[in-house]
Amino acid sequence: MILITSAGGKTGRAMIEEFAQSEEPVRVIMRRRDMDDELSALGAAEVFHGDLANVADMSAAAAGCRAIYFICPNMVEDEGIIAQSVIAAAKSAEVERLIFHSVLHTQVQALRHHWARLFVEEAIIESGVPFSILQVGSYYQNMLPSWDKMLETGEHGMAYEVEAEMALVDLKDVSEAANRIVNDPGCVNGIFEICGPVITLVQKAAILTRVLGCKIEAKKLPVDKVIAHAANMGISDFGQDCMRRMFAHYDIHGLVGSPRVLEWIIGRPPTDFETFARRIIRLRADAE
Ligand SMILES: NC(=O)c1ccc[n+]([C@@H]2O[C@H](COP(=O)([O-])OP(=O)(O)OC[C@H]3O[C@@H](n4cnc5c(N)ncnc54)[C@H](OP(=O)(O)O)[C@@H]3O)[C@@H](O)[C@H]2O)c1
Structure with missing residues (x-):
């Protein structure tokens, strides 16, 4: 049994879908009661x-689980408290592994919520629980x-400079990589940068122009x-x-990373933005 936290969010739902393809059953923990x-x-x-x-x-949820896939809610002030609770549960359940879904560049102090995560990573490393940490880039999604x-507007907008370099990634690639890491004992004690090649808003807009016509x-x-x-x-x-x-930092530095680790984990190059955009167009057409 594997436990996924923050399961109702976009990351959690993607992980459930991916992990459920393996034979091991998936347990989830969430606060809301309207998404069961x-x-x-x-x-x-x-x-x-x-x-x-x-x-x-957390301890009740983790009891009997082999592993915990820890997704923390985004940009919460009590992340340290949540992390301590998850670590305590991992210890009481004696899980084989605690896998933390972190973010790229936890080393950057200007990125307040990334920087807070550096200390969660530290607490996990020092907990004595076997761990894996995924440092994940922003999703195409x-x-x-x-x-x-x-x-409607003909504009693809974000609140940062249009030439900022961003190592965006397809959440489907992220969940595929997560599933491999979770099931590979060789990934214990590893920290993995999970992102695609850098792309700018201008480059994305040019691709969208082409594929949307x-x-x-x-x-x-x-x-x-x-x-x-x-x-x-x-x-x-x-x-x-x-x-x-975050936007002020992106304006100057973007959020860069190397796609090589993800490529190595999933055994192919990460999905490029054009392939992602074409998939979305196809899915939307099918849904009509
Ligand atoms: N979005 C990205 O591009 C990206 C990239 C890399 C990493 N990440 C990381 O992925 C994580 C999840 O992001 P997301 O955008 O997928 O999140 P999200 O869609 O906002 O979902 C967050 C989930 O957390 C749950 N939650 C919040 N507080 C809780 C609590 N105290 N106890 C139990 N559940 C609680 C919420 O459920 P309730 O409705 O039940 O409260 C919700 O289902 C974040 O840590 C983020 O940093 C995101």
């Missing part, structure tokens, strides 16, 4: 309800909520407007501050 059917349909064998920051909830707006322009969105929208969606003050710092 959806997560079962994706392949979760057991749905547990509880708070990741609550040691009793982050643009999907604004896909319709892009078609209509002009798409890259646009830097006003940061204040994007953060106001995030606030309306319920993102906390802490999260908003993380976003502001």
Whole structure:
């Protein structure tokens, strides 16, 4: 049995779908109670309800599990508390492995929520529990909520410079790599950078223009407007501050990384942006 945390989010759902293809049953833990059917349909064998920051909830969820795939909710101030709870549960369940879904560049102090994760990684390394850490780049999928707006306006926008170099990655490649790491004992004690080759908004817009057959322009969105929208969606003050710092950092440094590790893990080059875009267009056409 493998336990996946934060299972109802986009990362969690992708992991359930991928891990469920192996024979080992998947248990998930989440707070919400209105997604059980959806997560079962994706392949979760057991749905547990509880708070990741609550040691009793986490320990109950981890009991009997071989491994924990730890996804932390995004940009939360109590990440350290959640991590301690997950580590305590990993110890009480005597799991074979604690796998942490981290982010690229936890070394960068300016990226407040990445930097906080450096200390989660440290706590995991020092916990004595066998571990693997995936340092994951931003997903191509982050643009999907604004896909319709892009078609309407002819603009592919993000709140950072259009020439910023980003080592974006297909979440499907990430889950495939995660599944391999989880099932390969040789990956114990490893830290893996999981990202694709760098690409800019301008390059993505040129690809989108070609595959959609209509002009798409890259646009830097006003940061204040994007953060106001995030606030309306319920993102906390802490999260908003993380976003502001993140966009300022991306403007200058992007978020770069090497695709070689992912290529080695999945045994092929990471999915390129054009292949991803064509897949989305096909899926949307099929759904109509
Ligand atoms: N998005 C990216 O491009 C990207 C790239 C690399 C790494 N990551 C990392 O992936 C992780 C997940 O990101 P995401 O965008 O997939 O998240 P998400 O869609 O926002 O999902 C977060 C999930 O966490 C759950 N949650 C929040 N607080 C909880 C708590 N105290 N106890 C139990 N469940 C709780 C939420 O469930 P409820 O509704 O039940 O609260 C929700 O299902 C983050 O750590 C992020 O840094 C993301």
